[in-house]
Amino acid sequence: DAKTTQPPSMDCAEGRAANLPCNHSTISGNEYVYWYRQIHSQGPQYIIHGLKNNETNEMASLIITEDRKSSTLILPHATLRDTAVYYCIVRADNYGQNFVFGPGTRLSVLP
Amino acid sequence: DTGVSQNPRHKITKRGQNVTFRCDPISEHNRLYWYRQTLGQGPEFLTYFQNEAQLEKSRLLSDRFSAERPKGSFSTLEIQRTEQGDSAMYLCASSLDRVNYGYTFGSGTRLTVV
Numbered sequence: 001d002a003k004t005t006q007p008p009s010m011d012c013a014e015g016r017a018a019n020l021p022c023n024h025s026t027i028s029g030n031e032y033v034y035w036y037r038q039i040h041s042q043g044p045q046y047i048i049h050g051l052k053n054n055e056t057n058e059m060a061s062l063i064i065t066e067d068r069k070s071s072t073l074i075l076p077h078a079t080l081r082d083t084a085v086y087y088c089i090v091r092a093d094n095y096g097q098n099f100v101f102g103p104g105t106r107l108s109v110l111p
Numbered sequence: 112d113t114g115v116s117q118n119p120r121h122k123i124t125k126r127g128q129n130v131t132f133r134c135d136p137i138s139e140h141n142r143l144y145w146y147r148q149t150l151g152q153g154p155e156f157l158t159y160f161q162n163e164a165q166l167e168k169s170r171l172l173s174d175r176f177s178a179e180r181p182k183g184s185f186s187t188l189e190i191q192r193t194e195q196g197d198s199a200m201y202l203c204a205s206s207l208d209r210v211n212y213g214y215t216f217g218s219g220t221r222l223t224v225v
Contacts, residue, residue, distance in 0.1 A: 034213060043115070043202050043216030044154065087153055098144065098167070099214065101153030 003027065004088045009106040012082075018075040020105050022088030025069045032091055033064060034099065035073045037084040044087065044101075047073065078109045115217035117203050123223045124193055131189045132220045136205030143186050144214060145178055146202040147171065154202055160186060161208065193224045 005023045012018040024033065034049040048055055048062045050071075055062045061074040075082055087104040116135040124130050136143050141162050146154035157176070158168045162183035172178075175193075180186040190197055200221050204214035 036213075041218075043204070043218050044214075046213040046215065049213060085153075098156045098159060099154075100156065101146075103151070103153055 003031075003090045003100070004102055006086070006088055006102065006105040008103065009108070011108050011110055012075075012078045014080060014109050014111050015077055018078040018082065018107060018109070020073040020075075020086050020088075020107065021070065022073070023070045024088070024090050027068050027090050033062065033068075033071050034089045034091060035060070035062065036087045036089065036099075036101075037082075038087070038104070039081075039084045047086075078107075080109050080111065083107060083109045115203055115205050115215050117201075117217035117220050119220055120218065121221050121223075123225060126195060126224055127192055129189065129191045130193055130222060131187050132201055132203075132222075134186045134188070134203030134205075134217060136185070136203070137215055138184075139207070140205035140215070141183065141208045142206045143180055144204040144206075145186070145188050146204065146216075148200040148202060148219070149198075157188075190222075193222075195224045198222055198224045 032049050032051050035047040036044040038044045048057055048060050050062045050064055064071045085104040085106050087101050089099050118133045143160045145157040147157055148154040156169050157172050158178050160180040163180050175191045178188045200219040202219045204216040206212050206214045
């Protein structure tokens with residue numbers, strides 16, 4: 001079973017920041033938080049991951065709370081092409097551990 | 112490198128027929144994963160290979176399903192005696208043999224059993 005909970009859907013206006021929350025209250029010390037997204041009819045695409053520090057790359061920023069029980073993915077300037085299902089996943093840094101996907105958050109970026 | 116390639120993109124088959132899908136991972140990735148995704152759900156893990164060795168299989172992988180990766184490069188997933196419940200998107204992903212490393216997914220094969 002997925003170890004995260006996410007809202008089923010969110011809307012965001014084009015050009016505004018999209019903030020996608022994720023709860024992972026049972027996360028353990030060696031588990032990373034990963035974010036993927038899936039645009040219709042494509043495979044999931046890696047976005048970003050982190051352990052406890054905030055992370056930023058060319059796609060997004062990841063803010064992890066100090067107690068690591070929740071995180072937020074931030075798309076700073078959402079475009080229509082960011083409309084997708086966003087998955088938050090926790091995974092330990094063990095060899096062979098697989099990604100367990102939940103239903104994710106369906107983000108709709110509106111013009 | 113063109114990423115993870117899956118063929119065919121779409122497959123329609125009659126119930127009871129056998130089907131085979133192919134996945135070509137990123138060339139330097141020695142781990143390969145198969146997932147299945149039904150409408151409105153997140154992908155579900157089926158099986159994974161490290162090089163040519165199949166190291167884990169989900170209970171979702173019934174005895175009608177078989178996966179191979181004969182030379183540690185491409186992989187095939189075969190479904191025998193297909194059932195309507197097998198209709199889904201079958202996704203392949205690959206990664207390096209390294210902790211703290213994400214997957215690269217292919218675009219999937221959409222199977223429709225009629």
